[in-house]
Amino acid sequence: WAAGFVQPWRRLGGIRVARADRYPYSDLASVLTHEATHMLLFDAARGSLPRWFEEGVASGLERSWGIRDMAVWSSSLLTGRLPELADLDAAFESSEGRARAAYAASFDFMTWTVRRHGAGVVRDIVREAAVRPFPEAWEAATGEALARSESEWRRSSVLLYRWVPALTG
Numbered sequence: 001w002a003a004g005f006v007q008p009w010r011r012l013g014g015i016r017v018a019r020a021d022r023y024p025y026s027d028l029a030s031v032l033t034h035e036a037t038h039m040l041l042f043d044a045a046r047g048s049l050p051r052w053f054e055e056g057v058a059s060g061l062e063r064s065w066g067i068r069d070m071a072v073w074s075s076s077l078l079t080g081r082l083p084e085l086a087d088l089d090a091a092f093e094s095s096e097g098r099a100r101a102a103y104a105a106s107f108d109f110m111t112w113t114v115r116r117h118g119a120g121v122v123r124d125i126v127r128e129a130a131v132r133p134f135p136e137a138w139e140a141a142t143g144e145a146l147a148r149s150e151s152e153w154r155r156s157s158v159l160l161y162r163w164v165p166a167l168t169g
Contacts (some may be wrong), residue, residue, distance in 0.1 A: 002099075004031040008042035023068060024103040026054075030062040037061050045129040052088035053134070055103055056110030057122055082158055085109065085150050112153045117142050 003020050006013035013035050020028040037058035041049055048097055083091065083105055091102035121141055128137030138146040 004035045006035040006038045008039045009047065011039075013039070023100050024059055024107065026063060026068075033062040034058040041126060044126050048129045048134060048137075049126070050085070050093055050134060052085050052091060052102070052106040053110070053125070055088075055092065056106035056108075059103060059107040060110050060114070068134075082154055083144075094161075108157060109150070109153050112156065113149065114144070116152075 004015040124141035
């Protein structure tokens with residue numbers, strides 16, 4: 001179902017042009033931007049970033065969070081539990097539905113992180129991840145443990161994307 005892929009350790013990637021308009025992408029340029037971001041992140045952090053982080057950053061570079069993302073994320077939360085970040089990496093390799101929810105979750109978490117910690121936080125996390133384990137890199141760049149960040153995001157995400165649509169619907 002995927003529109004593109006990259007294997008940065010092999011310096012190899014590909015794009016399925018016919019699928020370039022399917023979520024999480026919007027067009028061919030966004031797929032290319034997304035996959036190129038994976039390569040850049042791999043090189044900058046020496047392959048030490050979790051996939052959910054890479055997918056959230058790559059989605060954020062290709063476009064802004066929009067109504068399409070909100071719809072995917074809200075429908076995922078209305079019909080299922082809020083996934084934990086640690087579970088997202090496996091979801092990207094799963095069914096199309098689970099992968100769509102994983103893209104939306106990682107994108108939302110990284111958008112939330114940038115709003116909370118500022119535009120330079122991604123750069124700082126990547127820089128730190130090149131020299132220390134990811135959880136330590138996260139804490140060095142944000143000033144808080146990853147588990148705390150995730151907990152705060154989960155609380156706000158459930159309120160905003162599950163309860164607000166349910167109550168207003």
